[in-house]
Amino acid sequence: MSESSASVVKVIRCIVCPTGCQIQAISKGSDIVFEGYTCKRGLEYAEQEYYEPKRILTTTIRVENGFLPLLPVRTDKPILKEKLDEALSEIAKTVVSAPIVMGDILIENILGLESNVIASRNLTQK
Numbered sequence: 001m002s003e004s005s006a007s008v009v010k011v012i013r014c015i016v017c018p019t020g021c022q023i024q025a026i027s028k029g030s031d032i033v034f035e036g037y038t039c040k041r042g043l044e045y046a047e048q049e050y051y052e053p054k055r056i057l058t059t060t061i062r063v064e065n066g067f068l069p070l071l072p073v074r075t076d077k078p079i080l081k082e083k084l085d086e087a088l089s090e091i092a093k094t095v096v097s098a099p100i101v102m103g104d105i106l107i108e109n110i111l112g113l114e115s116n117v118i119a120s121r122n123l124t125q126k
């Protein structure tokens with residue numbers, strides 16, 4: 001009866017390789033431990049995803065003078081999940097000019113997150 005209580009606080013699917021291990025973040029007293037990973041990369045992924053999840057942001061940006069009015073863009077590095085909405089607002093405020101080449105940096109170091117917003121395709125002028 002004196003066992004300290006342990007409970008699963010988050011289940012994380014590792015996406016580092018196709019095996020897709022299901023990793024559990026378990027609360028034990030004041031600690032969080034991870035179970036279910038089968039390699040070190042999985043543990044690192046689970047720790048990152050639990051403490052500081054990040055995502056690649058994909059969206060569109062407005063273009064003046066372009067063959068199309070919107071251009072698909074993405075961040076070139078994952079950014080903090082909690083900053084995604086703020087980054088989307090920043091992109092929504094921005095208008096870029098054609099012509100644009102895939103990979104062009106359209107917003108450098110967005111929100112100071114050390115990630116650039118880049119073009120996902122070419123876009124010619126109209």
Ligand code: SF4
Pocket residue numbers: 014015016017018019020021036037038039040041042043
């Ligand atoms: S824990 Fe290791 S083996 Fe499992 S999915 Fe992640 S990287 Fe692959």
